[in-house]
Amino acid sequence: MQHFADDDVHLKSHEAIHHGIDDLTRLVRKWLDEPSTYSPEEMRASLDSWREVLFSHLDQELLQKTGQIERTVDREFADEEVKYKTFEKECQTLQKAAKGYADAMKAMTATQGRLADTIDVFYSAADKASESAMAAHAYKRAVDDLDTGVARELEAPYRTTVMEPLGKMNAIFPVVNEQINKRNHKLLDYDSARSKLNKLIAKPSDDPTKLPRAQAEHDEAKEVFDLLNEQLISELPQLLDLRIPYFDPSFEAMIRMQCKFAEEGYEKLGGVQRYFADNVRDDYAGGQLDAQDPRDVPLPPHTYPVLRPATPLNQTYDRWMPYNEIRALV
Structure with a gap:
């Protein structure tokens, strides 16, 4: 020291x-x-x-x-405190990211559900018996099942195995920080007592009781400080060493839940394909749908582009329009 x-x-x-x-x-x-x-x-x-x-x-x-x-200045404690502060910051960041992931999963499934509802209504309104309507309805059922599965098989286990352990670890930091603050206060008392003792030794006082009293105050302050300091130097590394065995089960559970959600999503959404036409399934399996340029997709025979002068009214309707709607406007 x-x-x-x-x-x-x-x-x-x-x-x-x-x-x-x-x-x-x-x-x-x-x-x-x-x-x-x-x-x-x-x-x-x-x-x-x-x-x-x-x-x-x-x-x-x-x-x-x-x-x-x-x-x-205690270099040993300073080094341990730096590592501890880094660990504290990383745990807080991890807890925030883990909560963001859970919120994003719920938001994604909720948005997907609203999209499925819209698609189902859109196709069912035209012809409920059509292949497109049946595919849209199958897609809605699959999305609803996924949304229910997230609530049942992801939210509760994720909260138990990931969020709660993170919360418990982050709850330890205020207690440790309070001990560090207490140690720093006792260090000030010790430094003050040592300075007072050194001054009396360098310049003795006329009062013979001052030096023994200052020595006793110095010894007491040093003993209290050393006790807190040695405790923190011993226990801070132990806390850091626990991070791997403590968080390993949480990370494993998180990965397993992600894999299960992805597998169920692939299985349920894959079941929608049987409502598609054979050529669509074949194109999808061969990767041709992904490689196709949207501009090369043939339009239905009852639609074609409308080209008119650029007036405010025409700009409003400058889009792909059914033939009967075009005839009503031009």
Whole structure:
């Protein structure tokens, strides 16, 4: 552990204010939830104590920033904290992406269902007994089955095997962050006590009790800090080492569910093909439908393009139109 004066102090005053506000928020929330926990006198005393601790930490950080108090730098803890913060950010990103995937799956099946409804109505309105109407109705049934399957076989298992483990892991981070903040506060107390002790050693006081008292404060602050620091240095790597065995089952379950959804979708939508004409199925199997240029598709005999002067009215109807509709306009 290295002790030195460093002008580039990373613990800014606003961080101490932020931590202090968090402590105050928890205190006030507990008092509001359980008024009997604290009497008004105890609440006032707690607020006074909180204010004294907060401004004490602010003073210590300002003294560190100006080089009047040496700052303890623990490289081992700093390295573990960087790796932990990276893991925390990745888990939060993963949870957001996993939720986005679930929402996208539900949105896709819902949109597909609305599209199938429209196609079914479109073809059934003309001739319910036609091959196109039967194919449209078969497509609607397949899409409805897929939508039901997503709700039954994807949403609940996905929530249990993917979203809940991610939520539990992300719920650990606030607890760990609170311990890190507590460790940083104790580090400030330790640095302040050490600086005070060193000054008394360098320039003895006329009061013979000051040096023993400063030594006792220093030893107590060091003991508390070392306890928290060593605990975090030991436990942060353990948390990171758990990420593979913890998330492996979730990733496996997610892949299996995706495969099952894709297989069922292929099976159900593939069943719609039997309502298509033989030549359409053959063209699809041979890849000719995918390679065909839409401009080369032959138009039905009752349609042809309308070419008229570019007037606002004509632009409105500048499209492919049935013959009888064309005769009514030209």
